[in-house]
Amino acid sequence: MDLFFLDYRDPLVGLIFITILIFIIALLNYFWRFFAYKDEEEKLEKFIKKFELNNVHKDLLKDPNLSLANLIFLASIFTRSGEFEKAIQIYLIALEKVKDKKEQEDIFISLAEVYFKAGFLERSKEVLLNALKIRPRNEKALKLLKIVYLRLRSYKEVLDTLECLLELDEEVKEEKEFIKALMIKEQDIDQKSKIELILNLDIKDNIMLQRLIFENYQIIKDQNLFDIIDLIYRDKKIVKIDKQEYKEFFYALNLLPKEEKIFLKNQNFRMFKILNDNDFKVKIVFSYVCLECKNAMPLFFYHCPICYGFNKCKILYEVKLDETN
Structure with missing residues (x-):
């Protein structure tokens, strides 16, 4: 019986079997990658067609001589000028042209930002989820997705996204x-x-x-008063808090009893009080700056609409003549 299995104990035979096995595994892996890539291409094509817009210049933009960099530059110009439909169309055409995953990821994020700015939150969400399929640890995509979910009032999904950002040491x-x-x-x-x-x-x-x-x-x-000063100024009501800075502000607004005198350390409050007491029509004007991206906004924000950062809003204020009266 041992003689019957003698050949199979030959090292050369074992080597042949291992070689054949490796070849079969490699072949199966090749076919799997081929069909998986084909499936990805089909999904991308369906995605593009789903959001595609009719455009008379579409064939011109699809010209192979027009580089990807030129398309992205053109799309960014349309985005800045508020022509979102044109920007969307160009990004979709760019997606058709590109094969590299990293480039696809970048285009997905740019496209999601355009949809977000245009107010198409559901589309922005879908595009971002496609970007995260390529690289789940994409911090920029996660931060924008957080804001999209927030605008959609999908708070549970916001918390899930924050958990992902926590994994990235945010x-x-x-x-x-x-x-x-x-x-x-x-x-x-x-x-x-x-x-x-x-x-x-x-x-x-x-x-x-x-x-x-x-x-x-x-x-x-x-x-701190200066974290809510715009809200207090808008309401012009005394709030019960025993802090000197609040008392100074209420005194400047003439909300305290007239017989009570307070020295105003804050120069803006002092100027407001003096001008107001001398019958000048004055007001306090507020502006809001993001400490992260340094962009100025006309309204207060909990999340920056530009960089999507939380708790980055600095409230600035100054006394101005009220020319409306």
Whole structure:
């Protein structure tokens, strides 16, 4: 019986078998990659056709002599000028041309940003999910997806996205508490229960959450005046907080009893008080700057609309003559 298996113990025979096995595995891997790549191409083609717009210049833009860099540059110009439909069409054509995964990923993100700016949130979400299929740890895509979910009021998905950003060593603890407060605010329960649940969150040192609570429920915590000064100026009501900076501001606005005199250390408050007391029509004008990307906005933002950063809004203010009166 041992003689019958003698040949199979020959090292050369074993080597042949191993070679054949490697060849079969390589062949199967080749076919798997071929069909997987073909499937990806078909999915990409379906995606492009799904959002494709009719355009008389489409054939011109598809010209092989027109490079990918030129297409992206052209799309960025249309995006900046607000011609979003043209930018979308160009990015879709660029997707047809490109084969490299990294380039596809970059185009997906640019396309998602255009859809986001144009207000097509569902489309922006779908495009971003395609980008994340290529590279799940894409920080830029995750940050924009977070904002898209936020605009769609899909707060659970926002929290899931924040968990992904946490894995990338992003500091999201305060933002998670803020999103939880928004979730509670949307619940179909009475106001008292909402306030109780929100106040049980980790509020300490969370500037944005404290502002949200004051803005919606007029409950003030131990926050800095200059984090909510625009809200107090808008309402022109005294809030109960024993801090000198608040007293100075209320005094400048003539909200304190007339017999009470306070020395104003803040130059803007002092100027406002003097001009107002001398019958000049004055007002305090506010502007908002992102500490991350340095862009200025006319309205306050919890999340920067440009770089999508949380708690990056610095409130600037100055006294101006009120020319409307």
